[in-house]
Amino acid sequence: MDQNHPPLLYLDGVSVSFDGFKAINNLSLIVQHGELQAIIGPNGAGKTTMMDIVTGKTRPDEGEVFFTGDIDLTRLDEAAIAELGIGRKFQKPTVFESHTVWDNLELALKKPRGVFSAWFYNSSKEDEERLEEILATIRLTVRRDELAANLSHGQKQWLEIGMLLAQDPKLLLVDEPVAGMTDAETVETARLLKEIAASRSVIVVEHDMSFIRDLAARVTVLAEGSVLAQGSLDHVSADPRVIESYLGR
Amino acid sequence: MITKTLLRAFDGKAIWVVAILLIIAVAVPASNLYLPVGHPLRVANHFVPLFGKYLTYAMLALALDLVWGYCGILSLGHGAFFALGGYAMGMYLMRQIGDRGVYANPILPDFMVFLNYQELPWFWHGFDMFWFAAIMVVLVPGLLAFVFGWFAFRSRVTGVYLSIITQAMTYALLLAFFRNDMGFGGNNGLTDFKDILGAPLQADTTRAALFAASAIALALAFIVCSAIVNSKLGKVLVAVRDAESRTRFLGYRVDNYKLFAFTASAVMAGIAGALYVPQVGIINPGEFAPANSIEIVIWTAVGGRGTLVGPIVGAVLVNAGKSWFTGVWPEFWLFALGGLFVAVTLFLPKGIVGALTQGWTALKARRTSARAEGGSDIAPEPSPAE
Numbered sequence: 001m002d003q004n005h006p007p008l009l010y011l012d013g014v015s016v017s018f019d020g021f022k023a024i025n026n027l028s029l030i031v032q033h034g035e036l037q038a039i040i041g042p043n044g045a046g047k048t049t050m051m052d053i054v055t056g057k058t059r060p061d062e063g064e065v066f067f068t069g070d071i072d073l074t075r076l077d078e079a080a081i082a083e084l085g086i087g088r089k090f091q092k093p094t095v096f097e098s099h100t101v102w103d104n105l106e107l108a109l110k111k112p113r114g115v116f117s118a119w120f121y122n123s124s125k126e127d128e129e130r131l132e133e134i135l136a137t138i139r140l141t142v143r144r145d146e147l148a149a150n151l152s153h154g155q156k157q158w159l160e161i162g163m164l165l166a167q168d169p170k171l172l173l174v175d176e177p178v179a180g181m182t183d184a185e186t187v188e189t190a191r192l193l194k195e196i197a198a199s200r201s202v203i204v205v206e207h208d209m210s211f212i213r214d215l216a217a218r219v220t221v222l223a224e225g226s227v228l229a230q231g232s233l234d235h236v237s238a239d240p241r242v243i244e245s246y247l248g249r
Numbered sequence: 250m251i252t253k254t255l256l257r258a259f260d261g262k263a264i265w266v267v268a269i270l271l272i273i274a275v276a277v278p279a280s281n282l283y284l285p286v287g288h289p290l291r292v293a294n295h296f297v298p299l300f301g302k303y304l305t306y307a308m309l310a311l312a313l314d315l316v317w318g319y320c321g322i323l324s325l326g327h328g329a330f331f332a333l334g335g336y337a338m339g340m341y342l343m344r345q346i347g348d349r350g351v352y353a354n355p356i357l358p359d360f361m362v363f364l365n366y367q368e369l370p371w372f373w374h375g376f377d378m379f380w381f382a383a384i385m386v387v388l389v390p391g392l393l394a395f396v397f398g399w400f401a402f403r404s405r406v407t408g409v410y411l412s413i414i415t416q417a418m419t420y421a422l423l424l425a426f427f428r429n430d431m432g433f434g435g436n437n438g439l440t441d442f443k444d445i446l447g448a449p450l451q452a453d454t455t456r457a458a459l460f461a462a463s464a465i466a467l468a469l470a471f472i473v474c475s476a477i478v479n480s481k482l483g484k485v486l487v488a489v490r491d492a493e494s495r496t497r498f499l500g501y502r503v504d505n506y507k508l509f510a511f512t513a514s515a516v517m518a519g520i521a522g523a524l525y526v527p528q529v530g531i532i533n534p535g536e537f538a539p540a541n542s543i544e545i546v547i548w549t550a551v552g553g554r555g556t557l558v559g560p561i562v563g564a565v566l567v568n569a570g571k572s573w574f575t576g577v578w579p580e581f582w583l584f585a586l587g588g589l590f591v592a593v594t595l596f597l598p599k600g601i602v603g604a605l606t607q608g609w610t611a612l613k614a615r616r617t618s619a620r621a622e623g624g625s626d627i628a629p630e631p632s633p634a635e
């Protein structure tokens with residue numbers, strides 16, 4: 001890699017197996033600063049597992065994972081990686097159900113994460129303005145005081161995206177953000193993610209092809225734990241191997 | 250910054266709870282000491298230490314609720330922290346006896362003379378001073394919880410496994426304290442106390458003062474817990490309870506949060522134990538019995554976990570019930586307790602206080618909708634991230 005301008009995220013030769021089954025097989029992937037990258041691939045291709053590796057949930061058996069060129073992510077735990085500026089939205093939306101929408105965002109807001117800083121935290125005017133702004137962006141202003149448990153599935157997805165915004169990460173990993181959304185919501189989500197990607201790097205995993213088209217991003221196709229093809233959506237969808245392993249089915 | 254956090258402790262109902270506790274702290278001793286015997290409003294002598302004991306149990310249940318109700322750590326070993334605080338206080342009370350013991354040894358407590366101890370074991374030094382014992386009341390349970398929690402939370406022991414090792418911890422301490430050569434009075438424990446800070450323990454005034462101290466300690470513990478749960482720290486604890494791994498991915502060091510709650514809770518339990526011992530007049534290894542720790546869980550569940558008032562109500566009600574039951578129908582108490590726990594789990598998953606807060610109408614509405622959704626009316630289970 002170019003030592004002077006290292007990419008934001010760099011995976012090289014990463015493999016991981018579960019009970020002898022290779023979920024990730026010699027995977028190499030690069031995400032540049034400010035890049036929006038879409039990842040597609042059949043079920044079980046290892047897309048979520050790739051995110052698990054980057055965020056410290058799963059340790060790779062071999063291979064390198066570097067952030068901003070010099071930080072070895074394989075040596076850090078989830079909290080440390082999140083603190084570095086890597087945020088994640090889960091495939092199954094996970095918000096804190098017994099907290100209000102507002103509290104969910106406040107918990108995510110980029111602030112010192114220590115026990116005592118949390119105990120003595122008082123929200124400043126700027127903090128509240130930032131949260132209001134995010135609420136407006138994710139269209140949940142009127143529901144700010146409601147419990148997250150009472151949100152619809154799509155709204156939970158949006159709340160989770162809002163939490164990512166509050167975290168203000170350098171890199172966002174977004175796993176199937178439009179699953180269970182209506183068409184209108186899907187279009188909105190694509191717009192929102194593009195807006196977010198204007199100021200940071202985003203990796204989006206999705207199966208919804210019209211959504212991927214809306215994103216107009218570089219596409220990486222994963223299959224059986226490694227990269228099958230890369231390029232524009234039109235380019236990869238013309239690739240016979242991609243058609244065979246994924247699109248054609 | 251800190252004042253704001255403290256002010257938040259008095260949000261909403263909390264200030265009323267503190268006010269009621271402080272009124273009780275004054276009213277019960279005053280009625281016992283100043284009203285003439287036979288007056289209908291007088292709290293009889295034997296009730297003062299009994300009610301005082303309930304207050305220490307309430308503080309113990311509150312401590313458990315901080316880790317269980319708010320952070321999802323079901324400790325089945327909280328009785329151990331209570332007992333350790335009690336032993337620290339008991340050791341001070343033993344040393345206060347001085348040469349008034351049966352063997353009239355000015356230094357060695359009776360049981361040591363009986364067991365042919367030649368000199369005071371090293372860990373008994375300092376306990377002749379109240380301030381030293383008071384520090385140990387906080388330090389010993391706190392340190393044990395810190396070390397235990399440090400290993401358990403760092404290795405990510407959670408759920409039922411954690412509950413089991415907390416039971417094992419209290420059981421191990423039970424066995425250890427039973428041994429005569431441990432130097433804590435073995436089977437018989439520590440008893441025959443004479444006085445505390447120079448005041449005779451049997452005196453009405455001392456008992457009244459101990460009652461007041463218990464009520465004030467409970468009020469202070471309530472303020473601390475309220476300051477915790479009403480802050481962002483409390484929100485993180487609830488987040489850990491509901492979705493631990495999600496909280497990690499937000500950058501919170503979950504193990505540190507658990508460790509904080511666990512240690513703070515153990516310290517409160519230790520103080521409760523220290524107030525308990527002079528009021529009941531004895532501390533023995535039985536306090537470490539695993540069943541005791543399970544009872545604390547039942548008080549908390551009955552009153553309502555995840556509320557601060559719930560454990561107090563639960564501890565007082567269940568123990569008042571126990572006092573009554575063991576008077577009239579002793580052999581059935583354990584069945585009644587078990588039945589109560591099952592009934593509360595099935596019909597009042599949020600306990601008495603939780604159910605009252607929601608109100609009977611809301612409860613009914615929830616029942617109907619829960620039935621429509623397929624019959625589950627238990628509070629939503631924590632859903633792990635992914």
Ligand SMILES: Nc1ncnc2c1ncn2[C@@H]1O[C@H](COP(=O)(O)OP(=O)(O)OP(=O)(O)O)[C@@H](O)[C@H]1O
Binds near residue numbers: 044046047048049050
């Ligand atoms: N913790 C684990 N233990 C065992 N097997 C696992 C684990 N995590 C993932 N796998 C397996 O690894 C493979 C890749 O799973 P992964 O969830 O990464 O796929 P995916 O590309 O995200 O699929 P989908 O599109 O269905 O979400 C699957 O076969 C899965 O069963």
Ligand SMILES: [Mg+2]
Binds near residue numbers: 047048049091175
């Ligand atoms: Mg997946």
